[in-house]
Amino acid sequence: MAPPHLPNEIILMIARYLTPRGVANLMLGNWELYHLLRGGVIFDRTLGSSRNGVILWACQHDRKDVVLAMLHRQGEFAYRDWQGFEIVSKTPSSELHLPLRFAAFYGHVEIIKILLDWDINTIREDLRALPAAVSGQHLEAVKVLLGYSAKVPDDSPETSPFEDVYILEESPPVSEASFTPCHRHRRFLNQAFVDAIRNGYDEIIEVLVADGRAEISLCEAARIGNERFMKLSCASKPPNSLGEGRMSPLGVAAEAGHEGALQILIEAGWDVNLRDGNGRTPLFIAAASGQEAITRMLLGRKDVNADLANHQGHTPLLEASRKGYVAIIEQLLAAENVNVNPSTSSGQSALSFVAGQGIENAVRLFLSAGAHPDTRDHIGRSPLSLAAGAGFPAVVELLLAVDGVEPDSKCKQSQTPLAYAVLSGRFPGRINGEKINATANGDEQQMLDILRGSIEDRMACLGVEEEALRNGAALSIMNLLLEDNRVDPNSRDAKGSDIEG
Numbered sequence: 001m002a003p004p005h006l007p008n009e010i011i012l013m014i015a016r017y018l019t020p021r022g023v024a025n026l027m028l029g030n031w032e033l034y035h036l037l038r039g040g041v042i043f044d045r046t047l048g049s050s051r052n053g054v055i056l057w058a059c060q061h062d063r064k065d066v067v068l069a070m071l072h073r074q075g076e077f078a079y080r081d082w083q084g085f086e087i088v089s090k091t092p093s094s095e096l097h098l099p100l101r102f103a104a105f106y107g108h109v110e111i112i113k114i115l116l117d118w119d120i121n122t123i124r125e126d127l128r129a130l131p132a133a134v135s136g137q138h139l140e141a142v143k144v145l146l147g148y149s150a151k152v153p154d155d156s157p158e159t160s161p162f163e164d165v166y167i168l169e170e171s172p173p174v175s176e177a178s179f180t181p182c183h184r185h186r187r188f189l190n191q192a193f194v195d196a197i198r199n200g201y202d203e204i205i206e207v208l209v210a211d212g213r214a215e216i217s218l219c220e221a222a223r224i225g226n227e228r229f230m231k232l233s234c235a236s237k238p239p240n241s242l243g244e245g246r247m248s249p250l251g252v253a254a255e256a257g258h259e260g261a262l263q264i265l266i267e268a269g270w271d272v273n274l275r276d277g278n279g280r281t282p283l284f285i286a287a288a289s290g291q292e293a294i295t296r297m298l299l300g301r302k303d304v305n306a307d308l309a310n311h312q313g314h315t316p317l318l319e320a321s322r323k324g325y326v327a328i329i330e331q332l333l334a335a336e337n338v339n340v341n342p343s344t345s346s347g348q349s350a351l352s353f354v355a356g357q358g359i360e361n362a363v364r365l366f367l368s369a370g371a372h373p374d375t376r377d378h379i380g381r382s383p384l385s386l387a388a389g390a391g392f393p394a395v396v397e398l399l400l401a402v403d404g405v406e407p408d409s410k411c412k413q414s415q416t417p418l419a420y421a422v423l424s425g426r427f428p429g430r431i432n433g434e435k436i437n438a439t440a441n442g443d444e445q446q447m448l449d450i451l452r453g454s455i456e457d458r459m460a461c462l463g464v465e466e467e468a469l470r471n472g473a474a475l476s477i478m479n480l481l482l483e484d485n486r487v488d489p490n491s492r493d494a495k496g497s498d499i500e501g
Helices: 008-015 020-029 031-037 040-045 048-060 064-073 097-105 109-118 129-135 139-149 183-199 202-211 218-224 227-236 249-256 259-267 282-289 292-299 316-323 326-333 350-356 360-368 383-390 393-400 417-424 441-452 455-462 466-470 474-482
Strands: none
Touching: 048 064, 048 097, 048 109, 064 109, 097 109, 097 129, 097 139, 109 139, 129 139, 129 183, 139 183, 139 202, 183 202, 183 218, 202 227, 218 227, 218 249, 218 259, 227 259, 249 259, 249 282, 259 292, 282 292, 282 316, 282 326, 292 326, 316 326, 316 350, 326 360, 350 360, 350 383, 360 393, 383 393, 383 417, 393 474, 417 474
16 A cells, blocks of 8 residues: 555544554555554554454564564453454453464564563463464474473463463563473374374474474374384384274275385384284285285285285185275285185175176186185075176176086075076166066066067067167176076076066
8 A cells, every 4th residue: 555645743643533443454554654653553542353463464574573562562462352342351361372373384483482482371272383383394483382382381270271371561581490391282292293294394303203292193104104204103113013993003004005104114023914903904904995006015025914804704805806906806816825715704705796796807817716606695696696686797608608607506585697687677778777677567578578589589679779788787698598508497486486477
């Protein structure tokens, strides 16, 4: 704002009729007016939040003279209404926390010292200025705040936390011997530590480590993955001890994909097969998280047991199959001493999982590795039944070509793979994509036409083209099964119903 072309006397006269907010805005808007009004007008007339705005501005722009003037001339920043500036609380309240954070974020060390020398109790409860200094990457500000915070008394005040905080004259120096580090700063110290590690501020990390009050779990460090801090942390932590919630730092690093952090832990003596509270090894967690590089790294070690199961009995291969991670399945199947037929407590095998998801490449890998092609779950469903019911013709064709597959196997309800295909209702050409309901009277005749007629008749009755037949789930699956002379189209289920209804 350009200065007004008026004599200073007139400007001062006008200023005395302005509201406190107007005076503050006038001073902040122009450097010449600031110097003119910085006397009694600005400090005596500026109240409440406008006064706080002045000191914030001074802390941001490194104006030590303004900070000192505000502190000496008023020394009290009470809670006030932001609209009318009336005092809403007669209890004194410094509100110097925010100015301190501004000074810390912008790295103005001398102002930090001024504020804390004036009232060190500003940081008795609130040390948010420390994470602010870390965010601004101001090493010296971090050092100063750590020094002052170490001298804050740890006793809880018996009276109001704001009582006796504000003094109109400078406080006398306090003996350092009367102070002990304040445990209430812990969360701010830890937050600053995490921020420094996450952003790789190595010099600040070293200062916080040397201070010794900030604590961060090795699991959290592994999740962040800062290798330099990992080395520092591992040097002070005994290996093979689980953290809170019985988490393993190795597993955390594996899940996050931090190869370097994982390697540092292993070199520090951590057991590469260490299980967490759920019985999961680092390899299990890497396989379950889709971390291909970590899986490759671990399988490249001779001391890794690739087949250790968790507390539910699931192996890394079973978990990777359940999630459908083909690249990891391939790595695990190539490893030594891996059971290629793992199964859950309900009997679902790794092959069943990938067959039911239609993952053709994974099915090929399992069949090539010698997996049993006809394993059954707790209700008797084979991989072929699961693939047929889920609508994956390519997988059905693969399984039918394998020795050992029973194409007419029955589950506990005596339903065959053909029945699963029929009951799936996955037929192309239906209006609005509606599924055919094999148990509904309206669809019964259509189902009979599909089963009894030639392939051309089946296509015609449903109004589908050849391309849709090839990709048409149940119809093409039924075609594949009916062409196999081992399949009985008149097979009956447990209720006595045959495929034709």
